[in-house]
Amino acid sequence: MAELIYSGLTKQFDGSAQPALDGIDARIESGEFVALLGPSGCGKTTLLRLTAGFEEPTGGEIRMGDTQVAGPGCFVPPEDRGVGIVFQSYALWPHMTVAGNVSYPLEVRGLARAERARRVEEALSLTGLTEFAHRAPAQLSGGQRQRVALARCLVAEPRAVLLDEPLANLDLALRASMQENFTAFHRRTGATMLYVTHDQGEALALATRVAVMERGRIRQFAAPEVLYSEPADCFVAGFVGDGAVVSASAAGPLGRNGLEVETMGLRVAARSNEALPTHLCIRPEDVSLTDEGGLRARVRGCTYQGGRFRVVLDTGGEDLVAFSRLRLEVGAQVGLRIDRPWAFREPGLSALPARATAHV
Amino acid sequence: MNLGVAKRSSRSEGRLLSWLLLPVALIALGPVVRLLLEGVGFGNGLTGDYLADVMSRDSTRKALTHSLVTAAGGTLLSVLIGGAFAFLVALTNVRARGALVFCLMVPMMIPPQITALAWMQVTGPSSVLLKMVGLAPPLGSPQPLHSPGGIILLLGIQHASIVFLTLRAGLRQIPADLVEAARMSGARGLRVWAQIVMPLTLPALGAGAAMAFVTALGNFGIPAMLGIPARYSTLPTLIYQRLVGFGPSALPEVAVLALLIGLVAIAGVLLARWLLARRSHGLVGLSGQPLSISLGRARLPVEIALWSFIAAILVLPMMALLFTSLIPAYGVPLTWANMTFDAWTEALLRQPMTRRAYVNSLGLALGAAAILMAVCLPLAWLMARRPSRATRAIDALVDLPYALPGVVLSIACILAFLDLPFTDLTLYGTIWIILLAYLARFLVVMLRPVQASVGQLDPAMEEAASAAGARLGRRLRTIVLPLAAPAAAAGAILVFLTAVNELTVSALLWSSGTETLGVVIFNLEDSGETIMASAVAMSIVLLIVCLMTGVQLMARRLPKGVVPWQS
Ligand SMILES: Nc1ncnc2c1ncn2[C@@H]1O[C@H](COP(=O)(O)OP(=O)(O)OP(=O)(O)O)[C@@H](O)[C@H]1O
Ligand SMILES: [Mg+2]
Numbered sequence: 001m002a003e004l005i006y007s008g009l010t011k012q013f014d015g016s017a018q019p020a021l022d023g024i025d026a027r028i029e030s031g032e033f034v035a036l037l038g039p040s041g042c043g044k045t046t047l048l049r050l051t052a053g054f055e056e057p058t059g060g061e062i063r064m065g066d067t068q069v070a071g072p073g074c075f076v077p078p079e080d081r082g083v084g085i086v087f088q089s090y091a092l093w094p095h096m097t098v099a100g101n102v103s104y105p106l107e108v109r110g111l112a113r114a115e116r117a118r119r120v121e122e123a124l125s126l127t128g129l130t131e132f133a134h135r136a137p138a139q140l141s142g143g144q145r146q147r148v149a150l151a152r153c154l155v156a157e158p159r160a161v162l163l164d165e166p167l168a169n170l171d172l173a174l175r176a177s178m179q180e181n182f183t184a185f186h187r188r189t190g191a192t193m194l195y196v197t198h199d200q201g202e203a204l205a206l207a208t209r210v211a212v213m214e215r216g217r218i219r220q221f222a223a224p225e226v227l228y229s230e231p232a233d234c235f236v237a238g239f240v241g242d243g244a245v246v247s248a249s250a251a252g253p254l255g256r257n258g259l260e261v262e263t264m265g266l267r268v269a270a271r272s273n274e275a276l277p278t279h280l281c282i283r284p285e286d287v288s289l290t291d292e293g294g295l296r297a298r299v300r301g302c303t304y305q306g307g308r309f310r311v312v313l314d315t316g317g318e319d320l321v322a323f324s325r326l327r328l329e330v331g332a333q334v335g336l337r338i339d340r341p342w343a344f345r346e347p348g349l350s351a352l353p354a355r356a357t358a359h360v
Numbered sequence: 361m362n363l364g365v366a367k368r369s370s371r372s373e374g375r376l377l378s379w380l381l382l383p384v385a386l387i388a389l390g391p392v393v394r395l396l397l398e399g400v401g402f403g404n405g406l407t408g409d410y411l412a413d414v415m416s417r418d419s420t421r422k423a424l425t426h427s428l429v430t431a432a433g434g435t436l437l438s439v440l441i442g443g444a445f446a447f448l449v450a451l452t453n454v455r456a457r458g459a460l461v462f463c464l465m466v467p468m469m470i471p472p473q474i475t476a477l478a479w480m481q482v483t484g485p486s487s488v489l490l491k492m493v494g495l496a497p498p499l500g501s502p503q504p505l506h507s508p509g510g511i512i513l514l515l516g517i518q519h520a521s522i523v524f525l526t527l528r529a530g531l532r533q534i535p536a537d538l539v540e541a542a543r544m545s546g547a548r549g550l551r552v553w554a555q556i557v558m559p560l561t562l563p564a565l566g567a568g569a570a571m572a573f574v575t576a577l578g579n580f581g582i583p584a585m586l587g588i589p590a591r592y593s594t595l596p597t598l599i600y601q602r603l604v605g606f607g608p609s610a611l612p613e614v615a616v617l618a619l620l621i622g623l624v625a626i627a628g629v630l631l632a633r634w635l636l637a638r639r640s641h642g643l644v645g646l647s648g649q650p651l652s653i654s655l656g657r658a659r660l661p662v663e664i665a666l667w668s669f670i671a672a673i674l675v676l677p678m679m680a681l682l683f684t685s686l687i688p689a690y691g692v693p694l695t696w697a698n699m700t701f702d703a704w705t706e707a708l709l710r711q712p713m714t715r716r717a718y719v720n721s722l723g724l725a726l727g728a729a730a731i732l733m734a735v736c737l738p739l740a741w742l743m744a745r746r747p748s749r750a751t752r753a754i755d756a757l758v759d760l761p762y763a764l765p766g767v768v769l770s771i772a773c774i775l776a777f778l779d780l781p782f783t784d785l786t787l788y789g790t791i792w793i794i795l796l797a798y799l800a801r802f803l804v805v806m807l808r809p810v811q812a813s814v815g816q817l818d819p820a821m822e823e824a825a826s827a828a829g830a831r832l833g834r835r836l837r838t839i840v841l842p843l844a845a846p847a848a849a850a851g852a853i854l855v856f857l858t859a860v861n862e863l864t865v866s867a868l869l870w871s872s873g874t875e876t877l878g879v880v881i882f883n884l885e886d887s888g889e890t891i892m893a894s895a896v897a898m899s900i901v902l903l904i905v906c907l908m909t910g911v912q913l914m915a916r917r918l919p920k921g922v923v924p925w926q927s
Contacts, residue, residue, distance in 0.1 A: 091821050
């Protein structure tokens with residue numbers, strides 16, 4: 001196992017105007033389970049393929065442990081990187097049996113037959129495939145194929161495991177059980193894992209840290225709970241989790257517990273580490289329906305989510321999201337209170353010192 | 361882990377493979393380029409005067425006219441036959457289409473000189489078939505096929521399948537909703553066909569006609585068998601006669617003639633490509649069910665007509681050929697009592713020349729198929745995974761040696777290999793020149809199926825192997841080869857089939873000891889050994905039908921477009 005270090009990594013495909021990756025700087029520690037999350041076309045697969053060595057970067061470098069594997073004047077081909085990869089299409093070789101697929105990496109490494117058989121057996125039993133060893137991939141179900149791909153990737157004990165939307169083709173129930181498999185597997189082997197997904201639930205559930213990408217850049221790279229409660233910018237705040245992003249301005253000095261901000265004509269105490277925030281991220285948990293909050297809103301929509309209702313509230317200009325135990329009529333007026341939302345500053349926006357600062 | 365060294369070895373592997381492009385380009389395109397150079401005055405100094413001299417000769421102009429007349433007549437006939445079959449088979453609900461198509465394809469796969477030989481056994485005063493039914497014309501009356509009309513008839517039958525295949529492909533692209541829309545507006549039957557289907561398929565029909573014309577123009581076997589006895593020369597037979605009569609000294613002259621046919625042929629090929637490009641442009645984005653028009657009560661009569669026609673162009677001549685091969689002496693009618701396999705045993709077991717020809721032809725065909733299989737797999741991989749200007753150029757130009765008439769390629773090969781550069785060696789008169797010509801000519805026959813198959817492979821298959829640590833050579837051997845093997849096998853059988861059939865190239869390149877089957881049939885017939893020629897021809901037909909059946913049986917496991925008569 002080894003850590004992965006990206007510095008200034010850039011990839012520009014021939015004939016496209018925008019770079020697919022635009023200056024990626026990140027460090028993935030040995031044994032970490034990192035999810036790459038982002039909308040379609042943001043460069044997740046590209047980052048994975050650069051890590052595996054299927055593409056050469058146009059700039060910057062990649063290091064695995066203390067060896068540089070890609071960089072100016074240096075490129076280690078995928079054969080020599082010792083990473084395992086699971087493709088979205090699984091890419092099982094149809095002309096080999098399950099056991100044949102799994103033992104291929106060992107054959108390539110020239111392992112003795114007995115050793116090979118032992119390790120294939122081990123990998124198959126780890127993924128629960130022992131009874132399918134002599135089947136052709138075409139005779140397996142989607143989930144079983146997925147497990148063959150995983151076994152094939154693990155058998156060679158790779159330095160890092162790369163997975164490109166490995167569960168995208170599976171149904172919901174199978175997805176949940178495979179997710180458990182992944183966590184269990186990660187706990188058992190301690191492998192460095194890089195997991196691409198555009199399903200945020202999956203990313204937040206599985207990973208120790210999540211990198212949120214947009215248009216070739218990493219917008220935030222943090223633990224799931226940090227990503228949720230302290231998003232770095234509007235994109236992350238809107239992309240991860242439910243809730244609303246509204247503009248705000250500072251109304252007090254930054255203290256240990258954050259600061260007071262003005263938003264929607266109201267003063268609210270917010271968590272922050274930014275003296276001049278521009279936006280608030282208001283999660284549904286931050287909104288309570290009560291008449292003491294000083295804010296009134298009209299119910300615009302109400303959907304049942306099992307155990308609770310998700311309510312969209314129009315405060316006159318901004319829409320907030322709240323949870324309610326009771327069904328609310330669309331059009332009804334309710335009072336609400338906002339409890340310690342997260343205030344942040346959108347990079348590139350200059351925050352005007354709020355008028356309110358004069359009062360302090 | 362020593363990553364630096366590993367990196368170098370893997371990259372050079374890819375570069376090493378790129379060197380494959382060089383011999384491929386040299387062998388496939390070298391001769392054609394050499395012929396073109398001859399045309400612009402390279403080598404023996406071909407001046408404008410000389411060009412004008414050859415062109416103004418009576419024999420040249422006559423042969424050119426004859427070539428154009430027979431090719432045009434044959435094309436017209438091909439369009440009628442192939443067009444009728446395509447409309448009926450692709451658009452209507454006739455039964456047993458697969459069998460019909462297979463039978464229509466057989467004439468194309470049978471070598472032209474065998475077609476000519478077989479038809480000569482149907483007509484003429486010595487026809488065993490006519491004698492058996494008492495219809496034979498009196499002895500001494502002329503063979504009616506030894507005439508321009510005979511050449512046109514056989515060219516028309518031989519190349520009908522070209523028109524058929526192009527037109528059927530075009531018809532398949534017409535979405536059913538176009539016809540349904542016409543029906544909704546009240547049009548029916550013939551009107552739909554004339555106003556909707558016909559205009560949409562005109563480009564495909566034109567392209568098919570252009571290709572049939574080019575093929576007919578280059579056909580050597582039929583005008584050689586039917587025209588030479590009637591002193592009716594076309595350009596290919598004129599080239600043959602000059603080269604046989606005067607040897608390599610006639611090269612500058614025949615080079616001019618070869619360039620002449622080559623130019624007409626290239627014009628035809630370009631026309632066909634242009635027409636096909638127009639077609640796909642107009643219908644792009646449309647999809648849906650292919651057409652199927654119910655014939656109603658006319659179905660059975662139509663089916664009877666189609667099968668009678670197949671009987672007339674396939675069963676009849678083959679029966680005549682078979683009967684001739686079984687009679688004891690030419691001119692004798694066949695009875696149960698006098699039926700004999702003497703000619704078969706004589707031809708296949710005793711005659712050294714025919715045995716040699718069998719060995720040569722099978723050896724050449726096998727050799728060409730094996731070499732091309734070994735070359736085309738990495739070549740197709742390079743084209744698909746490492747495209748560059750060089751691979752694209754080769755991709756665009758490999759069609760040339762196959763599309764050009766065989767005589768043109770033969771002359772080009774003689775020019776290129778007569779004096780090997782930097783040595784005193786010559787390949788002319790050896791079997792190697794035939795092999796090189798076959799490699800150049802059939803490269804594309806092998807390449808296209810393998811290309812189709814490699815193109816369908818998910819690149820992730822190879823990437824997975826690469827991540828597993830397998831280097832390029834191992835990936836090609838253990839992943840790409842097994843997955844492309846069915847297509848490669850089909851391609852190899854097609855190459856084998858075409859090479860065994862081949863007469864035109866070897867007719868100009870053979871010498872004593874290196875004769876091929878095509879040459880032997882031609883020579884046997886030329887020296888009056890019709891019965892033995894028929895026996896050899898019949899044995900080849902059997903071989904071809906077996907091979908075609910083999911490909912047909914594999915067809916379901918192959919990517920689309922690999923088997924030429926399926927789509
Ligand atoms: N081989 C290529 N050539 C040119 N452009 C490419 C190539 N591969 C990817 N791109 C472009 O790079 C960008 C990032 O693509 P990438 O496949 O990494 O997206 P992704 O985040 O994996 O998206 P998805 O979630 O849809 O899989 C896209 O704009 C894509 O069009
Ligand atoms: Mg992707």
